[in-house]
Amino acid sequence: MALHAYIPNGVRNLGSLLETFLPWLGLPIPILAGLAVYRRSAPAGIAVLLPIVVWLALFGEIVLPAKGGGPHDLRVVSNNVLAGNEDPAATSRQLVAADPDVIGLQEIPSNAVAAYEAELASAYRYHVVRGTVGLWSRFPITEPSAVDLRLGWDRALRAVVHAPAGTIAVYVAHMPSVRVDVDQGFTADQRDDSAEALGEALSAERNPRVVLLADLNGSVYDRALAPITAQLDSAQAAAGSGFGFSWPAGFPLARIDHVLIRGVDVAHAWVLPADGSDHRPVAADLRLAKSTG
Structure with missing residues (x-):
């Protein structure tokens, strides 16, 4: 260790x-x-x-006992909803039941985008989808754009959410999958290259408040994700809320789904129950006026 x-x-x-x-x-x-x-x-x-x-x-x-608590300005949820999800509507309803202000979804197949849009529309007036990732918000969204992960197709986006307590740059990202096998071991080269690309985008971000809602296909301890994790803090760790394992949904063994932050404080962070995906959703309550103490 x-x-x-x-x-x-x-x-x-x-x-x-x-x-x-x-x-x-x-x-x-x-x-x-x-x-x-x-x-x-x-x-x-x-x-x-x-x-x-x-x-x-x-x-x-x-x-150690949770360090967070108290009021919050923004509740965010991130979920890899599984491309083969048989009931996107039920998954959407479970996410809405958590009462988030902002939802970031990964692994949305093109034939299911309409289902998520229809189910989330009543609670979230604003949304943007780029490729297989999407962002839904109760508050206005501006400056939506895809983030290049060097894959040839869109698996990450950036947008600015105008919450009552202030604006915040929100990224939604899905790193390429990794594999473990006898012949090649832990194959993660494509993921690692995409992590470098996302790290460059985060480094260029000028908004002082940043939230990344992501399936990184790795933990914050993985050195290969340092281009990202060196710039952002884990909301789960900052809140002292335990490991918050999120995958696989049936018996979570690793925290590969994350809410990562910069320039904000965390009031609380937790993992939601399984919702039909092979990943459990992760959530955090954030305070946008970061303390200086």
Whole structure:
């Protein structure tokens, strides 16, 4: 755990694969602690303290009681809705039930765009779709544009949302999929290239308030996503709301769906129940007037 950054990515992207599931490396700790108690061994107990300290150093801030709370200006939700979703209307209704002000959707097939538009229209007057991603908002949207992820088709967009508390640049993005197999290992080169492209777009963003609603196909610990994560904070981590695993929906093992922020504060962040997709939606309540303390 302590030396994960030194595991090379040059060999089948093993470093990125490990970092995607990094919190789970602490799973043996309770077993080792139980064995130490069973053996009534003081040296074993002292030895177990080392991985406990390392794990808490890495993740303690996330699992400690929530630091957020209080009022918020904007509630956002992000969801990879699954291209093969059999009931887009039901998924849309579940998202609306969470009462977000802004919704970012990824993996919308062209034949389902109308279904999402129809179901979300009554609650969200403003929306924009670019390729397989879309943004719905209760507040006016201006400056919509596609963001080039070097793929040849649109999987990311940027727009400005004019909320009552102020304007905010909202990005919706879906990084290319990754694969794990025996022959090629963890194949993520296309995703990593797209992460560099999105990082360049975020670096050029002039609005001081930024929210990224994204399926990054990786965790914030994955070094290959540093072009993005070095510029933005995780709303889930900032709120101290736990790991918030979002995938797979039936038994989440990793946080690959994110609300990432810059120039705003987080009041609360959480994961919504499964809604018919293979990803669970992620949500955050944001304060647009960032504190200076």
